[in-house]
Amino acid sequence: MSHATLHPTPRIADALREQVRTVALSLRGPAVVALVLLALGSALAIAEFVTGGGPVDFAPELSMLPGIVGFLFPIAVWKSERRFGISFLWLLPVDRRRHALVKVAAGWVCLMATVLFFLVWMLGLALVTGGNILGDHAVRLLPSAIVPQSGTLDPAALRTVLYAPEPVLWLVPFTAATGAYVLASAVAIGVRHPLRWAIGVPLSVMLVSVIGAAANIDALRLLASRLVEFIHEGRYGLDALLTARAESLNTAVILATGKTVSVWRGLPDIGEWAVATLLWIGAGLVVLVAASSRQRERRRPRAPVSP
Amino acid sequence: MLVNLDASDARPLYLQIMDEVRRALVVGTLKPEDPVPSVRELAAELVVNPRTVLQAYRELEHEGVLYVRRGQGTFVAPDVQPSSGEQRALALGVARRALLEARRNGLGAEELVTMIRELAAHEGEPASPTPVATGGTNA
Amino acid sequence: MSPIISERAGAGAGADCAVSTHGLTKRYDRDVALDSVDLRVPDCAVYILLGANGAGKSTALKLLMNLEPASGGTARVFGLDAAQHGPEVRAQTGYVPERHDAGYTWMTCGQLLRHASVYYPAWDHAYAARLSDALELKLERKLGRLSKGDTRRVQLTLALAHRPPLLLLDEPTDGLDPVVRKRVLALLAEHLADRPTTVLITTHHVHEVESLADHIGVLRAGRLVAQMARDELQRTVQRYRIELPDGWEAPRDLVVAASRSSRATREVQWTVVGDEREVTDRLTTAGARVRDVSSLPLEEAALALLPVETSR
Numbered sequence: 215m216s217h218a219t220l221h222p223t224p225r226i227a228d229a230l231r232e233q234v235r236t237v238a239l240s241l242r243g244p245a246v247v248a249l250v251l252l253a254l255g256s257a258l259a260i261a262e263f264v265t266g267g268g269p270v271d272f273a274p275e276l277s278m279l280p281g282i283v284g285f286l287f288p289i290a291v292w293k294s295e296r297r298f299g300i301s302f303l304w305l306l307p308v309d310r311r312r313h314a315l316v317k318v319a320a321g322w323v324c325l326m327a328t329v330l331f332f333l334v335w336m337l338g339l340a341l342v343t344g345g346n347i348l349g350d351h352a353v354r355l356l357p358s359a360i361v362p363q364s365g366t367l368d369p370a371a372l373r374t375v376l377y378a379p380e381p382v383l384w385l386v387p388f389t390a391a392t393g394a395y396v397l398a399s400a401v402a403i404g405v406r407h408p409l410r411w412a413i414g415v416p417l418s419v420m421l422v423s424v425i426g427a428a429a430n431i432d433a434l435r436l437l438a439s440r441l442v443e444f445i446h447e448g449r450y451g452l453d454a455l456l457t458a459r460a461e462s463l464n465t466a467v468i469l470a471t472g473k474t475v476s477v478w479r480g481l482p483d484i485g486e487w488a489v490a491t492l493l494w495i496g497a498g499l500v501v502l503v504a505a506s507s508r509q510r511e512r513r514r515p516r517a518p519v520s521p
Numbered sequence: 522m523l524v525n526l527d528a529s530d531a532r533p534l535y536l537q538i539m540d541e542v543r544r545a546l547v548v549g550t551l552k553p554e555d556p557v558p559s560v561r562e563l564a565a566e567l568v569v570n571p572r573t574v575l576q577a578y579r580e581l582e583h584e585g586v587l588y589v590r591r592g593q594g595t596f597v598a599p600d601v602q603p604s605s606g607e608q609r610a611l612a613l614g615v616a617r618r619a620l621l622e623a624r625r626n627g628l629g630a631e632e633l634v635t636m637i638r639e640l641a642a643h644e645g646e647p648a649s650p651t652p653v654a655t656g657g658t659n660a
Numbered sequence: 661m662s663p664i665i666s667e668r669a670g671a672g673a674g675a676d677c678a679v680s681t682h683g684l685t686k687r688y689d690r691d692v693a694l695d696s697v698d699l700r701v702p703d704c705a706v707y708i709l710l711g712a713n714g715a716g717k718s719t720a721l722k723l724l725m726n727l728e729p730a731s732g733g734t735a736r737v738f739g740l741d742a743a744q745h746g747p748e749v750r751a752q753t754g755y756v757p758e759r760h761d762a763g764y765t766w767m768t769c770g771q772l773l774r775h776a777s778v779y780y781p782a783w784d785h786a787y788a789a790r791l792s793d794a795l796e797l798k799l800e801r802k803l804g805r806l807s808k809g810d811t812r813r814v815q816l817t818l819a820l821a822h823r824p825p826l827l828l829l830d831e832p833t834d835g836l837d838p839v840v841r842k843r844v845l846a847l848l849a850e851h852l853a854d855r856p857t858t859v860l861i862t863t864h865h866v867h868e869v870e871s872l873a874d875h876i877g878v879l880r881a882g883r884l885v886a887q888m889a890r891d892e893l894q895r896t897v898q899r900y901r902i903e904l905p906d907g908w909e910a911p912r913d914l915v916v917a918a919s920r921s922s923r924a925t926r927e928v929q930w931t932v933v934g935d936e937r938e939v940t941d942r943l944t945t946a947g948a949r950v951r952d953v954s955s956l957p958l959e960e961a962a963l964a965l966l967p968v969e970t971s972r
Binding site: 219220221222223224225228229231232236239240294295300302304305306307308309310511512513 | 728749763767
């Protein structure tokens with residue numbers, strides 16, 4: 215046989231298309247479960263609406279759900295795949311490292327479809343119940359960014375402003391899910407036992423706090439909370455990625471009159487959100503590509519032993 | 522044409538196949554211009570490397586026993602004389618094997634021939650050698 | 661005594677070989693699975709790799725597919741370094757692994773075949789359909805629910821359907837009942853007739869595949885102790901029926917693989933490795949009388965090489 219007639223390896227586009235199909239197929243189970251839950255929740259909401267309760271408002275940036283789903287998605291994507299060790303994938307004529315990234319990309323496509331479906335569903339629900347979607351609404355603003363002690367705030371100090379959410383905020387669920395997914399995927403393909411890390415790291419941080427509290431070292435005791443605050447609620451923190459900081463800016467305080475009201479420490483800034491998104495997704499991609507090197511096929515360019 | 526290969530026969534497989542074809546010719550199951558099984562068919566039937574079958578067919582082609590009709594397959598040559606060269610080659614093979622077996626059992630060639638004649642006579646066959654045109658032994 | 665590597669097989673240093681390894685070594689911690697193996701599988705050959713369990717046969721095949729990195733040496737498939745060009749090598753290869761697991765347990769057979777077909781641009785859909793018919797694949801059943809034999813059939817279909825130039829079959833008929841085994845081998849023969857293919861098989865059922873084989877290699881504890889064409893093997897390993905005089909001493913350098921003797925007569929039957937004329941000469945000079953020399957069926961001849969002691 216002439217060596218010139220070698221069989222070709224598959225094209226990346228074909229592999230990607232096939233992986234989207236495979237991932238989608240493998241997600242049938244969880245999809246059904248999720249659909250059932252969504253249907254149940256919607257039924258309850260509609261029931262409440264019909265019996266006189268309020269309409270269903272949907273603010274796309276406020277929902278943490280896309281971010282959470284994006285973070286958990288790789289579990290489903292890689293569940294049936296042996297990520298380390300000889301698997302069916304290893305027998306195929308593909309570069310393993312590249313194919314791992316192809317699979318991540320395929321999972322991302324399915325994720326975006328899921329988020330879109332979720333968004334459309336919620337939109338429908340809000341429309342049906344006459345709820346507010348991306349419309350202007352009045353919000354109470356605190357005089358300063360510092361949250362006052364409960365019971366000290368004078369109601370008159372609150373300013374009521376009209377908050378007009380920008381339409382670009384409709385992208386937040388997609389970017390939030392993407393950012394979370396990229397980071398989680400990096401862990402999935404880069405680490406042999408992600409569960410150990412997922413439990414181990416928070417546990418260690420908590421341990422440090424406990425030790426700090428026991429030994430009365432303020433720096434350690436507050437380390438955990440400060441770390442979380444910095445990562446999550448910083449200007450370009452995780453919350454900026456996930457909800458354009460709407461989650462952390464929105465809080466409840468007890469007024470001097472004893473009433474509890476929902477107030478905002480500040481309003482979501484689109485510029486900050488854009489920067490945070492780019493930073494997180496960019497960093498995530500870098501980590502992902504680095505992690506993919508753990509999937510590479512080992513090549514050992516050893517000099518041949520003389521026969 | 523039914524081909525049977527003997528697993529315990531240590532001869533090269535292509536020779537065995539060639540002998541089987543010759544046997545079929547002598548016995549009459551194969552006649553001139555008859556098609557022989559394709560390489561693919563025979564290889565699958567015998568579970569034999571197709572190259573072995575090809576080698577056998579090529580040798581037989583070289584000897585003028587078979588010929589290839591382009592696009593139609595392999596056939597028995599029209600002018601093949603089963604009762605001349607083929608029978609002789611076949612007989613040679615049988616004789617060689619019998620002689621080897623005899624020696625293994627401590628028998629000489631003459632003893633073997635005598636025994637064969639006795640046995641054949643007992644079974645009702647003429648004692649003098651006759652070319653066998655049909656497969657008519659009472660075995 | 662150096663390993664019985666046939667001279668002809670070593671010629672050309674593997675230039676025209678479909679598969680050639682040079683000093684291929686694999687170590688698992690202290691355990692040496694393959695020790696400086698120089699495999700030569702000529703183009704379009706059907707090569708049986710024999711050896712006891714744990715001799716390194718499966719390891720050799722895994723290294724060719726680059727499923728594990730070699731500890732030393734190189735492996736080449738059609739001139740491509742298996743370690744450097746893993747994907748390209750695998751595109752030319754149909755592999756049936758030793759283990760009986762075909763892929764995603766949640767997929768059905770049909771889905772798996774369709775999935776695999778995307779990864780092999782050379783996939784022949786019509787042929788795949790004929791194979792799944794012939795092997796009676798349960799296309800609608802999930803892979804996780806298949807028996808050992810059914811999984812094996814799927815693996816065989818996967819390996820053959822894209823008509824690869826090289827087949828690496830690790831115990832291909834393992835787990836199959838005798839009827840199906842025969843059918844698989846007949847399919848293999850047809851497959852070889854359709855297109856020139858190089859085959860490297862490891863199997864415990866040598867007698868099944870011996871009529872397909874034209875080359876043989878024997879692994880013992882990771883070393884390739886013999887590698888030669890089939891005719892040469894049958895010429896090199898033969899059974900000698902010998903009559904011994906009293907007080908007879910065997911020549912020390914005679915490689916006797918197996919022997920049978922009867923106490924009553926002075927006759928022994930030895931399976932000896934070596935050139936027939938040389939061996940006969942040596943025996944006769946030593947005073948024995950060689951009554952008979954006969955060839956052995958392939959399996960016996962190859963197995964005779966297994967316990968042969970190779971002094972280093």
